[in-house]
Amino acid sequence: MDFLSPTSLPDALAARAEHPGAVPIMGGTDVMVELNFDRHRPPALLDLTRVSELATWDRVGDEIRLGAGVTYSRVIAELAAELPGLALAARTVGSPQIRNRGTVGGNVGAASPAGDSHPALLAAHAEVELSSLTGVRRVPAAEFYTGPKRHAGRPDELVTAVWVPAATGPQQFSKIGTRNAMVIAVAALGLALHPEQRSVGTGIGSAGPTPLRARDAEELLAAELDWEGRADVPDPVAEEFGRLVAAAASPIDDVRGTAAYRRHALAVMARRCLAWAWAEAQGREGPRRGEG
Amino acid sequence: MTGTTETTGTTRVGAPGGVGESPLRPDGILKVTGEFAYGSDLWMDDMLWGVTLRSPHPSARILKVDITEALRTAGVFAVLTHDDVPGQKHFGLEHQDQPVLAVDVVRYQGEPVALVAADHPETARQAAKKIVVDYEVLEPVVDARKALLPDAPQLHPHGNLVRHVRIRTGDPHPSAEVVVSGDYEVGMQDQAFLGPESGLAVPDGTGGVDLYVATQWLHVDQRQVCAALGLGPDRVRLRLAGVGGAFGGREDLSMHVHGCLLALHTGKPVKMVYNREESFFGHVHRHPASMHYEYGADRDGRLVYARATIHLDGGAYASSTPAVVGNAGTMGLGPYEIPNIHVDCYGAYTNNPPCGAMRGFGSVQTAFAVEAIMDKLAEAVGLDPVEIRVRNGFHEGSTAPTGQVIDSAAPVAELVQRLRAMPLPPDDGGELDLRRLPGGVANTTHGEGVRRGVGYAVAYKNVAFSEGFDDYSTARVRLAVVGHEPVVTVHTAAAEVGQGLVTVEQQICRTELEVERVVVAPKDTQVGSAGSSSASRQTYVTGGAVRAACQSVRRTVLARAAQRLGVDAATLRLAGDAVVDDLGAVAVTLADLLGTDEVEDTVEWRHRPTYPIDPETGQGNAHVQYAFAAHRAVVDVDVELGLVKVVELACTQDVGKAVNPSAVVGQIQGGSTQGMGLALMEEIQIVAGRITNPSFTDYLIPTILDTPPMPIEVLEYADPHAPYGLRGVGEAPTISSGPAVAAAIRAATGLDLRRVPIRPEDVTGTR
Ligand SMILES: Cc1cc2nc3c(=O)[nH]c(=O)nc-3n(C[C@H](O)[C@H](O)[C@H](O)COP(=O)(O)OP(=O)(O)OC[C@H]3O[C@@H](n4cnc5c(N)ncnc54)[C@H](O)[C@@H]3O)c2cc1C
Numbered sequence A: 001m002d003f004l005s006p007t008s009l010p011d012a013l014a015a016r017a018e019h020p021g022a023v024p025i026m027g028g029t030d031v032m033v034e035l036n037f038d039r040h041r042p043p044a045l046l047d048l049t050r051v052s053e054l055a056t057w058d059r060v061g062d063e064i065r066l067g068a069g070v071t072y073s074r075v076i077a078e079l080a081a082e083l084p085g086l087a088l089a090a091r092t093v094g095s096p097q098i099r100n101r102g103t104v105g106g107n108v109g110a111a112s113p114a115g116d117s118h119p120a121l122l123a124a125h126a127e128v129e130l131s132s133l134t135g136v137r138r139v140p141a142a143e144f145y146t147g148p149k150r151h152a153g154r155p156d157e158l159v160t161a162v163w164v165p166a167a168t169g170p171q172q173f174s175k176i177g178t179r180n181a182m183v184i185a186v187a188a189l190g191l192a193l194h195p196e197q198r199s200v201g202t203g204i205g206s207a208g209p210t211p212l213r214a215r216d217a218e219e220l221l222a223a224e225l226d227w228e229g230r231a232d233v234p235d236p237v238a239e240e241f242g243r244l245v246a247a248a249a250s251p252i253d254d255v256r257g258t259a260a261y262r263r264h265a266l267a268v269m270a271r272r273c274l275a276w277a278w279a280e281a282q283g284r285e286g287p288r289r290g291e292g
Numbered sequence B: 001m002t003g004t005t006e007t008t009g010t011t012r013v014g015a016p017g018g019v020g021e022s023p024l025r026p027d028g029i030l031k032v033t034g035e036f037a038y039g040s041d042l043w044m045d046d047m048l049w050g051v052t053l054r055s056p057h058p059s060a061r062i063l064k065v066d067i068t069e070a071l072r073t074a075g076v077f078a079v080l081t082h083d084d085v086p087g088q089k090h091f092g093l094e095h096q097d098q099p100v101l102a103v104d105v106v107r108y109q110g111e112p113v114a115l116v117a118a119d120h121p122e123t124a125r126q127a128a129k130k131i132v133v134d135y136e137v138l139e140p141v142v143d144a145r146k147a148l149l150p151d152a153p154q155l156h157p158h159g160n161l162v163r164h165v166r167i168r169t170g171d172p173h174p175s176a177e178v179v180v181s182g183d184y185e186v187g188m189q190d191q192a193f194l195g196p197e198s199g200l201a202v203p204d205g206t207g208g209v210d211l212y213v214a215t216q217w218l219h220v221d222q223r224q225v226c227a228a229l230g231l232g233p234d235r236v237r238l239r240l241a242g243v244g245g246a247f248g249g250r251e252d253l254s255m256h257v258h259g260c261l262l263a264l265h266t267g268k269p270v271k272m273v274y275n276r277e278e279s280f281f282g283h284v285h286r287h288p289a290s291m292h293y294e295y296g297a298d299r300d301g302r303l304v305y306a307r308a309t310i311h312l313d314g315g316a317y318a319s320s321t322p323a324v325v326g327n328a329g330t331m332g333l334g335p336y337e338i339p340n341i342h343v344d345c346y347g348a349y350t351n352n353p354p355c356g357a358m359r360g361f362g363s364v365q366t367a368f369a370v371e372a373i374m375d376k377l378a379e380a381v382g383l384d385p386v387e388i389r390v391r392n393g394f395h396e397g398s399t400a401p402t403g404q405v406i407d408s409a410a411p412v413a414e415l416v417q418r419l420r421a422m423p424l425p426p427d428d429g430g431e432l433d434l435r436r437l438p439g440g441v442a443n444t445t446h447g448e449g450v451r452r453g454v455g456y457a458v459a460y461k462n463v464a465f466s467e468g469f470d471d472y473s474t475a476r477v478r479l480a481v482v483g484h485e486p487v488v489t490v491h492t493a494a495a496e497v498g499q500g501l502v503t504v505e506q507q508i509c510r511t512e513l514e515v516e517r518v519v520v521a522p523k524d525t526q527v528g529s530a531g532s533s534s535a536s537r538q539t540y541v542t543g544g545a546v547r548a549a550c551q552s553v554r555r556t557v558l559a560r561a562a563q564r565l566g567v568d569a570a571t572l573r574l575a576g577d578a579v580v581d582d583l584g585a586v587a588v589t590l591a592d593l594l595g596t597d598e599v600e601d602t603v604e605w606r607h608r609p610t611y612p613i614d615p616e617t618g619q620g621n622a623h624v625q626y627a628f629a630a631h632r633a634v635v636d637v638d639v640e641l642g643l644v645k646v647v648e649l650a651c652t653q654d655v656g657k658a659v660n661p662s663a664v665v666g667q668i669q670g671g672s673t674q675g676m677g678l679a680l681m682e683e684i685q686i687v688a689g690r691i692t693n694p695s696f697t698d699y700l701i702p703t704i705l706d707t708p709p710m711p712i713e714v715l716e717y718a719d720p721h722a723p724y725g726l727r728g729v730g731e732a733p734t735i736s737s738g739p740a741v742a743a744a745i746r747a748a749t750g751l752d753l754r755r756v757p758i759r760p761e762d763v764t765g766t767r
Helices: A009-018 A031-036 A072-078 A084-091 A096-101 A104-110 A117-123 A215-224 A235-248 A259-281 B028-032 B068-072 B121-129 B218-229 B256-266 B276-282 B321-331 B363-381 B385-392 B412-421 B501-513 B538-565 B590-594 B661-680 B732-749 B760-764
Strands: A002-004 A023-025 A044-047 A057-060 A063-067 A127-132 A135-140 A145-147 A158-165 A171-176 A187-194 A199-205 B048-054 B060-066 B076-080 B112-118 B132-137 B161-169 B178-186 B198-203 B209-213 B236-240 B270-273 B289-297 B303-313 B340-348 B450-463 B472-482 B485-491 B518-520 B573-575 B578-580 B586-589 B598-606 B625-638 B643-654 B712-715
Touching (some): A009 A127, A023 A031, A072 A096, A084 A117, A084 A187, A104 A117, A104 A158, A187 A259, A259 B760, B060 B112, B161 B321, B178 B363, B209 B218, B303 B321, B363 B661, B412 B450, B412 B643, B412 B712, B472 B501, B472 B538, B485 B538, B501 B518, B538 B573, B538 B598, B586 B590, B661 B712
Parallel strands (some): A002 A044, B209 B236, B303 B340, B485 B518, B643 B712
Antiparallel strands (some): A171 A187, A187 A199, B076 B112, B161 B340, B198 B209, B198 B270, B472 B485, B472 B598, B625 B643
8 A cells, every 4th residue: 555645735636636546644533444444445545644734724804714634622722712613513523532633624524424523514604625736616515515425525636624604603513422422423413603694504413324404494593583682582493493403304223323313312402502502692601612 | 569578577467568458560550551461462473363254144054165265365374164173173161062163054143264374464364355155144043032932943953042040939829919020121231341352372393382362261261272172281381461351251262272273284373363343253242131020029118029031142152151041040139038939041042142251240131120120119119229128138147049048248238228328419500511411522411301310229249150160279379589588479370351360469478478579470371270260259269279379388488497496386477588486586587498499389279169059949059159239320311312421320349358459449440330331331233143333433331421430338248258258349340330320310210211221212212
């Protein structure tokens, strides 16, 4: 197996174009598992850890450009204010070791329906930046995930960043696992309120072939929330929101949980996330970010 | 090993670091710094790597095995099938029913079919894929109860029943004022030890072999390896490699015979290491159980009768199923006095993964049923869970269901009363800390839906081997003077699997011989059998053997000194580097007395005998000693999402004598966590005979964030029959913790939860 280790982005893109069979590797927390289980025998690995351009983030206008190589630990430590939903999601990933090593870019590259970044990225209306020798393009997260572990990137492209609008309203993320840490999501939900657009973003994880948005639920809330007066959300609205989130999912029974439980849990998480987010919007309570 | 050796003239009793203290483990620093060599670290320069080709089917006939292509692969030295097994083709702990390599049929997914040795593990793996096996796939038998029906396909020549234990006492048709009943199920738990199966077989060039292997009982391995290889025990020598946990999962053979076959065939050392996935197929698991229980009591809650039918799924081969059935049958009614008893406990063959020994051995499963039934009874008669156990619990002099009278402490009432007296953890008010809530930092609740519950459970467990087994251990102890300092060497074959037996061996030598420096010789078959590191027995049995060997060495040394000095040996004793008189004054130094001589003795030591049970009534003095533990679990359950946070898991346990107090607490913490894991999450999931979660991604064990504070009270009521009065410690806490957690979840939810692990689906009605 060849090991390609470019040290600049142009070199990395050139290597990508020249060796379309080479598997990009960033933190390696997905790639090495695949190799160890012998699920994959790529002719080459394309190591991106020496490409320093990927491991930075910047604020560009109202957006954060989050380099593909930024780790979860850094998202938690450096971006909790701008990207609260993603930071909450990052906090739930694996263990400290995995968070030190694993990256949002790798999560996006793997495009697993259980990846914890996706619900937060979907809810925040993020876009994925794809680069190749022929140019750079941005694909909205909602169009990026095309199937189980498949995405819209071409074989000559690399994920170079995700662009996420800096939060202008409350964001929440909630994830079910059958133990209290270090667990793959049985179901996950991201919620972002966008007060100036008076819109709502949602993202569903682990409850369909790809990460999903609950568009009907978003529209319901956008219409029903009292953006001006910030009056309490009527119970029937919260109930209906939960129901629509659950309805947007297409879960299956598997070793981690039943489809029925996943739908049920999504409805509960949706109601709770809405309550926490709206309480924050009302100025009653700050967002909870986990501890430590 | 703290402190310094006391020299002449002192009257210290025992060297520092003796029995009752908690000295540093001899392997402790290496382990915590990552330098300890485990079995998977074994290495020789010219070694080959062995891999195992396993059956993908739970049940199939093998029509043909073609190894041609595999053998042709460059770098491959051998490809072996059952044709290459020179001795007996079947092995097993109790019944020799398991093929070394499959012969004509496979009975479970993962059954070894062929072996490959190559100069690189990758080469060996690729070559194994080139072995062509033609299978005629059969419908697997996957239900233990159905396996025992007359029309079930017979998986073995002697049928599908491995063992049936009956207990019959008192009135065969009893009646009672209050009757409670229920059906309970326990899923298949895995030992989930962190160091996978591993070993290195080294041919000696003259037809024999040395096997370095991570195991629990060197001599029972040796016996089986010898039989399969057709060699005598002098030609097959075993040495314990570093063991990364065992919990029963290393009682059966894994790579032992396979590695030796490849080594003898190729004339080269062969290393085999399972990866995590293979490990799930490479060892036995805890028997899943389905249990029907009915208890009758008077209006005061005093038990009148018990009826139980227990089915244990033994999987494809017997392993230790007979003994597990023995335990579940004889102790399956819990530590309670019951005058009229009717128990049927069955172990069956199926095409599920083989099940055998795991910490708690038959008692873990039944405790879930018993303790749930006791809570039901408490509710039916209006008592609380502690009071019902106080009223019915064993005490010294109680009669067990086998008719055996319990002849040492059995403090069930005190254990639960002490738990009740412990302060309850506060209800979390104040600052929100997600780590303290169900779901943890995954942010599923800020308190919504959270209900608290408290549950109690008691356990008892036989220590050491039962039912007439000749259970002994062998210890060789040597005293010599090295550079003016006395040094004791202790040599046993008892496997150190992480529990700290090596420390205990040192402690006993220090106490008995008053010498601080104690060297633990490598564990191997150059000394007699120590029996297994299981059944909570090694501190008792090997500890007893080490003590007896020390006493013998001491007698010899004192006799020699007495002769030299012309005094009565009874006036002398050992103290540090000298023999002292009854005033504590140095009579002669050991350097003077022994010079370059060594005093050594080897002792075989047995606990008092046990007896078989009557096959019709289950009566007999089957067990040598019982260990008792109890737990109180406090849980917070998010009843809307079905997620659980164990807030606190308090334990009381009678250990007779805490030979090493910090090791005792360590065993209680570890056992409590493992039992809690079964209540909440640990299950090998099987669909149509196939394991669907053979990885730590989906076989979940508790993390430190799932592990609650554990207030522990250790009681020391000496057992007059046991060395130092000690009781085996390792298993009892594994038994009561899970049922306590389950009881607490029932209390929090109001649900009659009858299956463990309790999944979120069970709490939310979405299974
Ligand atoms: C013990 C453990 C626990 C885990 N827990 C979680 C969890 O709780 N939640 C969760 O979501 N995930 C979890 N994971 C999975 C993994 O850690 C995450 O998906 C992580 O984000 C992957 O990042 P990485 O940098 O390690 O990616 P890598 O493994 O390096 O790559 C992942 C995938 O993305 C591709 N890739 C990487 N970089 C690029 C790029 N720039 N352009 C195009 N493709 C690229 C790779 O080819 C590969 O297919 C866990 C993994 C382990 C081993």
